[in-house]
Amino acid sequence: MQTTKLTSKSILPLTCSRSGSCCFGKAVMLNPWELLQFSIEKKVTQKEFRDAYTDFGGIRLTFNGKEDKKGQQACSQYIENKGCSVHLGRPLACRLYPLGRQIQFDKAQYMHEGNQFPCLTDCAEVLDLPNLTVGQYLKGQGAAPYENAQDAYLQVMQNIADIGFELLLETDLATSIDIKTLKVWKEVGEATPEVVADIIGKDWMDALMLPTITKDFKNPIAFAQQHNDLLLQKAQNQFGNLQTLQDLHKASVLMIAIALHLAKGLGANPKELTELWVETAKKHGAKE
8 A cells, every 4th residue: 555654744634533433453562661651541560551451461452342333343441432541641653643653864754554644534523623734743642752762662672683693693603603593583573473472481571561660760761771771681691601502592582582572562574674684694694
């Protein structure tokens, strides 16, 4: 389907009417800071919210509510005739909808699918609402800190992947004529989120989605930086003295799996990322 690209000055033919039609049949992905904001608004712990209302260890919001006329299930946080029960804690995907967002050359770009703005057909309530620019719309949605969180976690994702690279390229694996690690990287990149969550395991999944951070938790950039430090320290403690090639292989695959799972929660395409990372590793001497 054709994609229409927009700038912050592009005009949107709507403001949000909060009719709830966008709360059905969607895939709302989450990063760890967004999971925390949801839990704060819900007045439960991060773990309680994750375990009750998300899929794949916390990276996707569960949609298991009542079906609409199209047979699409409602978000787990949607209350019929009232709307979102945690609206103030909603993630970036909800604040952007129906826009998509991508970072290119360190600049955010926005887009929507097709030539016609999606809400004009899916939500009749928007037809008589005033027009806003993309920038005005996002300001009204309070999107800025959530965009900051998204961008900060993209860097966390890359830092985790870098550990996977180091375990492959800067250890005995590099001189062992290892040909299976990149193969498994590819398999992980093509695996379902359920399978990747199983590869990661409970301990690392908790570290990824439930960081113990008690200060600056309202500041997404500071939160992500603290989380990054916790993850890197955990990796150092666990992988700093590996001896066997098999252990190095498993550790490299695990770090790549964690990075890809976080990437999925950020809305990235794991398969495309893996292909890029495999080619990068090969340019630095890794074998396939």
